[in-house]
Amino acid sequence: MGPPRPxxxxxxxxxxxxxxxxxxxxxxxxxVALRLFDESGRxxxxxxxxxxxxxxxxxxxxxVVRLVRVAAVDQGIGPEELALVGVAAAGQIDPACGSVxxxxxxxxxxxxxxxxxxxxxxxxxxxxxxxxxxxxxxxRFGLERPARDVVGIFLGxxxxxxxxxxxxxxxxxxxxxxxxGHITLNPYGYPCRCGNRGCFETYxxxxxxxxxAREKLREGYRGTLWDVIEGQPRxxxxxxxxxxxxxxxxxxxxxxxxxxxxxxxxxxxIANLLNPEVIILGGxxxxxxxxxxxxARTVMERRAMTGTLAGLRVVKGRLGEDAATMGVAFMDERGx
Numbered sequence: 371m372g373p374p375r376p377x378x379x380x381x382x383x384x385x386x387x388x389x390x391x392x393x394x395x396x397x398x399x400x401x402v403a404l405r406l407f408d409e410s411g412r413x414x415x416x417x418x419x420x421x422x423x424x425x426x427x428x429x430x431x432x433x434v435v436r437l438v439r440v441a442a443v444d445q446g447i448g449p450e451e452l453a454l455v456g457v458a459a460a461g462q463i464d465p466a467c468g469s470v471x472x473x474x475x476x477x478x479x480x481x482x483x484x485x486x487x488x489x490x491x492x493x494x495x496x497x498x499x500x501x502x503x504x505x506x507x508x509x510r511f512g513l514e515r516p517a518r519d520v521v522g523i524f525l526g527x528x529x530x531x532x533x534x535x536x537x538x539x540x541x542x543x544x545x546x547x548x549x550x551g552h553i554t555l556n557p558y559g560y561p562c563r564c565g566n567r568g569c570f571e572t573y574x575x576x577x578x579x580x581x582x583a584r585e586k587l588r589e590g591y592r593g594t595l596w597d598v599i600e601g602q603p604r605x606x607x608x609x610x611x612x613x614x615x616x617x618x619x620x621x622x623x624x625x626x627x628x629x630x631x632x633x634x635x636x637x638x639x640i641a642n643l644l645n646p647e648v649i650i651l652g653g654x655x656x657x658x659x660x661x662x663x664x665x666a667r668t669v670m671e672r673r674a675m676t677g678t679l680a681g682l683r684v685v686k687g688r689l690g691e692d693a694a695t696m697g698v699a700f701m702d703e704r705g706x
Contacts, residue, residue: 394695505532507697634669652687
């Protein structure tokens with residue numbers, strides 16, 4: 371059985387004209403990605419722009435409005451005819467009132483994004499945390515077999531998480547649950563940007579690991595890693611660490627072992643706690659490495675309780691950059 375497809379029920383904003391199109395937007399620290407979908411989930415339009423966050427909230431809002439209008443015109447409709455404009459953004463979101471409580475990546479605090487965007491477009495708007503949206507997208511449209519209890523772990527600059535419990539997106543009592551990246555795996559570990567020490571993301575987040583490796587290079591270390599990055603530390607990422615480790619670089623071998631062990635331990639912690647059917651691994655660190663998922667799965671299986679592992683699947687996300695846009699565009703259908 372393939373992944374479930376969107377099902378439109380009742381009328382939409384554009385229903386009277388036979389148009390059922392919706393937009394998903396992913397606002398990240400460096401780029402704004404837009405997808406316009408038809409009712410089957412097929413992507414009709416792709417747009418992208420730089421996130422001009424340093425020019426302020428209003429500038430980013432205006433860029434989003436412009437992208438939506440361009441996408442709608444491309445399909446011969448006005449933005450007010452869209453069934454939904456869904457927005458995924460990093461940070462703590464209040465989906466009930468549509469405000470961004472705080473987004474460190476965007477430098478936003480308490481901005482009324484939904485109401486501002488609805489006023490500008492004349493279309494209904496939904497706003498959601500980006501990793502919640504990506505997890506929902508992978509669950510709805512990416513899984514080869516359906517499941518009711520799913521955890522998404524997305525490894526990029528840091529580590530983000532999303533929870534689908536009993537077939538519904540779970541946000542917690544105040545709407546900011548699922549922060550798996552800030553599970554403490556070592557109370558005496560590396561300092562985290564959140565103010566804690568030893569968070570999951572300090573061991574597996576790409577920016578943390580890469581910066582420690584750059585510091586090692588600044589101290590004079592060379593090894594095989596220097597050749598792998600062609601003498602360009604600024605471009606270093608976890609794929610380089612993996613490659614250098616495979617070529618015998620002792621420092622990178624130790625770093626890679628730490629990443630794998632802590633990712634496996636984090637997965638084991640989550641699996642023992644929530645007993646999900648599926649753990650989805652996604653994000654740039656996952657797509658940029660070759661063996662991370664398989665090696666971390668082995669660690670998780672070694673550490674987890676036997677009953678936890680029964681029927682548990684660990685899979686790579688299949689939607690890539692489309693996960694968050696697709697997820698947030700179709701969230702309204704199941705009362706999430």
